[in-house]
Amino acid sequence: MALFTKLITRIKGGTESASSDWSELEAELLQADLGPALASECIEQAKKIKGATPEESLLQFLSSKLSSKSHEMSLSSSTSTILVVGVNGTGKTTSVAKLARFYKSSGRSVLMAAGDTFRAAAVDQLKTWGERIDVPVISGQENGDPASVAFDAAKNAQENNVEILIIDTAGRLHNKSDLMSELTKVKRVVEKTLPISEVLLVIDATTGQNGLAQAKMFSSTVDVTGVVLTKMDGSTKGGVALAIEAELGIPIKWVGTGESESDFSPFDPGAYLKSLLA
Amino acid sequence: MAAIIGPQISTLKYSAPIMFESLASRFSGAFSSLRAKGKISTGDIETVCSEIRTALLDSDVALQVVDKFIQDVKQKSLEALPGMQSGSNQANAIFEIVNKELVEILGGATRRIRMAKNPPTVIMLAGLQGAGKTTLAGKLAKFYADQGDTPLLVASDLQRPNAVTQLQVVGESINVPVFAPEPGNGVGDPVQVAKAGVEFAKAKLHSIVIVDTAGRLGVDQELMNQATNIRDGINPNEILFVVDSMIGQDAVPTAQAFLEGVGFDGVVLTKLDGDARGGAALSIASITKRPIMFASTGEKMHDFDIFYPERMASRILGLGDVATLAEQAKKAFDPNSSAKLEAKFASGEDFTLEDFLEQLQAMSKMGNMTKLLGMLPGAGAMKKQIDNFDEGEIVRSRSIVESMTPIERANPKVLNGSRRARIAIGCGRKVSDVNNLVDRFTAAQKMMKQVRSSGMPAMPNMPANLSMPNLPTVSKGSTVKKAPTKKKSKSGNPAKRALEEGLS
Known part of the structure; x- marks a missing residue:
């Protein structure tokens, strides 16, 4: 149905686009989790753009909603510290391991810190990853203070001139203020030793509009510098990340697409925007 | 009721109007402007319906569910309108229509787990990665252990690194035995583990077996087949679909894929202690016609409760949750x-x-x-x-x-x-x-x-x-x-x- 009407528009030459076309595109944006406000804004504004097809006008407008900040990682010349945060079950530990593997395979020295001391066996999970990808892991006691693990890791990274330090943290719901302040403590303690280059917020691509609330809260607590969009290999489009880019100006930096350590790549804006309408 | 739930199960947390609060305030906003009108026109119905539509979409209710809902409400309201006497009761009548539709979607009365005639009762968990299956397995086990049952946890998630260890730690913390013959991390056959787990439970006279499985995507045919094989191997009395309450529009394709793939009898909503508006509850219930049976509301093992659809519907509409309040009061x-x-x-x-x-x-x-x-x-x-x-x-x-x-x-x-x-x-x-x-x-x-x-x-x-x-x-x-x-x-x-x- 959608294909058919698109085809007709294309045959017609596309300048006059039926309103049903636009409402179908709006439906696609809504189903991609852009949220009603952003979706209707996109449609309204795209209508004003003279593109070959409504789809093209829309793509053009969508790309204007991407954050103006760089979508690349900003690493320091000495030790770059990356703090990975997010709510429960989004794939933080897996992303930490994938990120470590990415930098290791580009020839850098990498260290991981098992800062999730809360969830049962999370430390073991990261250690297992460490063995698989051959990256050392700094860990403390289970149920210990995550800030002290992070501090030890920062010290260790500094002393051994490690190029990339990636710190895993426990999943926490963004509306739990005590857990959020625990996170600021982790950040503060690390910053005593090393400046933090990146704070990456891991967002599950299946998340709906709540992703925006997560980004807002994490951003106001620990100054998120980029988003890791995980589980993009499913049927989901991850449109809430665009809403995060548009509303909070936080760029997506990485995309996770599977359970294997190589299913991970830097963000590709063109492919992402196209997939929203696919 | 309170006695069945047991004092450890915190209804208080679940009762917090977090989940639907924003939806509730949007609804009451729409209706208070409707109530302010003396006589309601068809145009007013259009307006209130479009306000409800945005509110539902903002709460992550799936588009197709929203559109069907709005269509039904609009049609029923327009049909009822000529018969209504003008005056303040018109708004209430429309409010009633919306309420009825909501309760209908969320499903009628609560259903409990069907217990097997010959124990053990076998419960299998399935869901996406990160939905909270392993934690939920522990909560469910505790829930039944507190009622005097003797549950056994079976570690059939051999995929995720250290999922087996996680289940063992969880089991230890709630004093429930865990059947974990395989170390996991990609080693072992989950179907064999599940089967052996149920046999073990029979031999040791456990009354309930809870089988934790690996998280899988709806589009992953291979893993879906594995889940089907586990199902056919153990013949579970209940398959529960575990879903993150923060899930967005993908709730529908995912739920459908699981329904067609492995099939399920009930739904468990997790992470309800977040501020998600929980539109997923509406979407999944509406699309799959399977009841939401439990709700998980925190990281502690006792943060878990039975899900009450009619209470949730009244909370969405701002009618309050008098039943839970009464239960709470009864305890105090x-x-x-x-x-x-x-x-x-x-x-x-x-x-x-x-x-x-x-x-x-x-x-x-x-x-x-x-x-x-x-x-x-x-x-x-x-x-x-x-x-x-x-x-x-x-x-x-x-x-x-x-x-x-x-x-x-x-x-x-x-x-x-x-x-x-x-x-x-x-x-x-x-x-x-x-x-x-x-x-x-x-x-x-x-x-x-x-x-x-x-x-x-x-x-x-x-x-x-x-x-x-x-x-x-x-x-x-x-x-x-x-x-x-x-x-x-x-x-x-x-x-x-x-x-x-x-x-x-």
């Missing part, structure tokens, strides 16, 4: 004093300040008032005031009543100026505070009398600014009005006035 109130109060009420005796004090004491036992107030009808509209609710108010009210003599408490009409001044000194408050409390109490007493003579007022017709009869005021910028007293003249003397009002 002394049965003797409640019975006494009931008997008093039935015999037509007056509600005294002594009873009021008892209620206040029980109320402070019930815990956080903000959460409790959120369950009351009209809570959505009063959200601001509730958030600003001053917990100290209860303490202050208590101190005032406790500074009264027994005679004064039994018969507040004797409270004249000098008595009030003495009470104010006694409790360290101002005379005006004492006056306030007595006024509110008198109003409450009056309302009790009305209720007694006319029966309970119907819930949906309750005004949004409903004042709570036997609660202290919701203060600080409150719009809660005191029941207006239409007396021809009021005596300037509070004692006299109380006397007059008491006689009326």
Whole structure:
């Protein structure tokens, strides 16, 4: 149905686009989790753009909603510290391991810190990853203070001139203020030793509009510098990340697409925007 | 009910109106503008429907579910409109239509896990990665262990690194044995483990087996086949689909894929303690026609409860969750004093300040008032005031009543100026505070009398600014009005006035 009407528009030459076309595109944006406000804004504004097809006008407008900040990682010349945060079950530990593997395979020295001391066996999970990808892991006691693990890791990274330090943290719901302040403590303690280059917020691509609330809260607590969009290999489009880019100006930096350590790549804006309408 | 759930299961957390609060306030916003209209036109219905549509989409209800919902509501409202008498009841009638549709979607009464005739009852968990299956397995096991069952956890998630260890740690913390012959991390056959687990449970006479499986994407055919093989290998009595309450539009394709792939009998919503508006609940229930059976509300093992659809529907609409409130109250109130109060009420005796004090004491036992107030009808509209609710108010009210003599408490009409001044000194408050409390109490007493003579007022017709009869005021910028007293003249003397009002 959608294909058919698109085809007709294309045959017609596309300048006059039926309103049903636009409402179908709006439906696609809504189903991609852009949220009603952003979706209707996109449609309204795209209508004003003279593109070959409504789809093209829309793509053009969508790309204007991407954050103006760089979508690349900003690493320091000495030790770059990356703090990975997010709510429960989004794939933080897996992303930490994938990120470590990415930098290791580009020839850098990498260290991981098992800062999730809360969830049962999370430390073991990261250690297992460490063995698989051959990256050392700094860990403390289970149920210990995550800030002290992070501090030890920062010290260790500094002393051994490690190029990339990636710190895993426990999943926490963004509306739990005590857990959020625990996170600021982790950040503060690390910053005593090393400046933090990146704070990456891991967002599950299946998340709906709540992703925006997560980004807002994490951003106001620990100054998120980029988003890791995980589980993009499913049927989901991850449109809430665009809403995060548009509303909070936080760029997506990485995309996770599977359970294997190589299913991970830097963000590709063109492919992402196209997939929203696919 | 309370006895079945057991005291460890915290209904309080679940009762917090977090999940649907924003949806509820959007709904009540839409309806209050509708109520303000004298006569409702078809255009007004269009407007309210489009407001509801945006609210639902904002809450992550799937587009197709929203559009069907709106279509049904619109059609039913337009059909009913000509037959309605103009006046305030029109808005209520439309409100009723929306309520009915919501309850219909969320499903009727709660269903419990079907227990096998010959134990063990086998429960299999399935869901996306990160939905919270392993944690939920532990919570479910604890839930049944607390009821005297002897559950066994089976570690069939051999995919995720250290999922087996996680389940073992969880099992240890709740004192439930875990069947984990394989180390996981990609080693071992999950189907064999599941089968052997059920056999083991039979041999060791466990009454319930909970099988944790690996998380899988709806589009991953290979893993879906594995789940199907596990299912066919163990013949579970219940397959529960575990889903993150923060899930967006993908809820529908995912739920459908699982339904067609492995199939499921019930749904468990996790991470309800977040601020997700939980549109997924509506979407999944509507698309799959499977009931939402449990809700998981926190990281602790006891943060878990049965899901009540009709309560959730009324909470979405801002009708409050009176049933949970009542359960909560039942736990906190002394049965003797409640019975006494009931008997008093039935015999037509007056509600005294002594009873009021008892209620206040029980109320402070019930815990956080903000959460409790959120369950009351009209809570959505009063959200601001509730958030600003001053917990100290209860303490202050208590101190005032406790500074009264027994005679004064039994018969507040004797409270004249000098008595009030003495009470104010006694409790360290101002005379005006004492006056306030007595006024509110008198109003409450009056309302009790009305209720007694006319029966309970119907819930949906309750005004949004409903004042709570036997609660202290919701203060600080409150719009809660005191029941207006239409007396021809009021005596300037509070004692006299109380006397007059008491006689009326």
